Amino acid sequence: MTRINCGIPAQLTSIHTENSEVTAAELYSDGIHILQFQDYVGNVSELRNNDLILINGKVWSKHPYPSSIEKICFYSVAKIIDGHILVEDANRVRVWIPNKKPSIQIGDFIKYDFISKDITVIENNTANDFLSLDIAPYLYKPTDTLHYENFYGYSSLVSRIKRFFDINLRKKDLLKKYNSHPAKGILFAGNPGTGKTFLGKIIASEFKLPFYLINGPSIISKWVGDSENTLHSIFRAASQSAGGAIIFIDEIDAIAPARTSLSSQHDTRLVEQLLTEMDGFNSDNNIMVIASTNRIDSIDPALKRPGRFDRIEVFPPPTLNDRLEILTSKESTIPHEKLPIKEIVKRTEGFSSAELCAIFTEAIQLAVDHEREKISELDFIQGFNIVEKTRKKNGREYIS
Template structure:
């Protein structure tokens, strides 16, 4: 599996990138050095923070930048694919990871496989999955070339047993972007797109207080789709549209309208996880 995300695709989060570099990239790149110096690396790294802040992207990017293989496992998929035998699923994943070393194993949305034991859900399954995961993590000591990363936006749902030393012992918080970061994220998402020269990105960053990276990406995409709508209304036959395509560009007004749209969507979905943030 090739993740195809690089650091440059991720706006801001410099501190988080630096921590991942140190905990993941260096040990994978310089295993001999680490062995020689007897440095013990964190076995598991847990990223947590609000939805849409770039956790999944960061895991992919650190695998790319480490030139490591990448095995991604979504919590809910693990439970459905290996119905009744999720522990075997876990064993299988770690077996594949050892073969593919250097390798990053990414447990995305780990809260769904490892919610607090004994609380709701199919607690028997959870119990077995969690203990299998712990066994594998315990056995990973010798595996300097396999790094485990997990992500969740529900760190309150994680079994405290997973957080004990020697397990997911490095915890990295991925925050909502500040104003400067929102600007950077927007710029990444409109890169190479025809944007009017008078668009004020600082102003848009100001208008989007509280927005996540995913929201900023939705703003960019929505602004562009507003241009498309306008265009196709004006030039309804394909030939005309093609002839005038070079005139199409995104203005400040499109961005402002996009911000309003995304704001409304966010308000309507408050409390609910936003999964499809795009305007269609």
């Protein structure tokens, strides 16, 4: 026996007697259904607009207990796009609802009537420490265990970058004596695996400031205006942080490609939004933007001028001395027999830092497979061969 009180609650929005159809809108989502009269269980003549029904597969019926439907729900506003708002309830369930109030802001607490579609603002967002539900995932929590000393190799590069942040974040008051402002941003460029993102996390750990980590492709949305809104919310939250903040944009080329006559409207809007945000914040507030890219030539030139990204630091492939430091430092953290580090160093020209560490990863896999308690010389050599073979297969080469 079919239960008549099971199904998705919906409201009839139109009735078409000439073609025996009714249109129903789901109460708790944007779902729309076109339903045939012949599937209806009961007297069709009793149907009226705004009646509540239950939909179960292709079977639908008039709701036997309409008063039992929860008509009022309370939400916080997470996103506002194109006449609709994305709201979230106490159980973190999200739904889109139409927005009839232009004054509603992200973070407002509202009451919504699913029957009348009325929205009542219960509490406005006025807190300076407000963090949008949509940007919370971008807030990276640094660890106390990361320091500049944990970045092996690249000693001169790391020293330059360390001085840059010390001057522009720790010594900004001295800059004012020269009637100068701190830099707004720094761009890390170089091949994948050279440690750009890792160094950014070290900086977050060193300065203990709110650190927003944005992966370029992850911020891109199919919704018009959504990416720009998220970007604006992140910069807004950073600017409201009393002690300052750092924003790290990884793979910035994905959201700020060079604009051409062939660029899509989405690409153009996102670049312009980033330019607006870079120009809009005050560097005196201890806000710094770090960006990284593997394709520096593809970034819009307007971002690379002083006043936006004031410094560009290129991460080249590790030198012989860098490779020796990286492998020796990694060796000291792992149980091992005597390993031919110096011989392997000579054979790893062009390897990235990540690929050098991958040699040990492969060696550990081999040692575990053979149930050895230490990495043997053979494990290490075979690990190198595996990584080298992978590099050749993928056609890895340094792009200057």
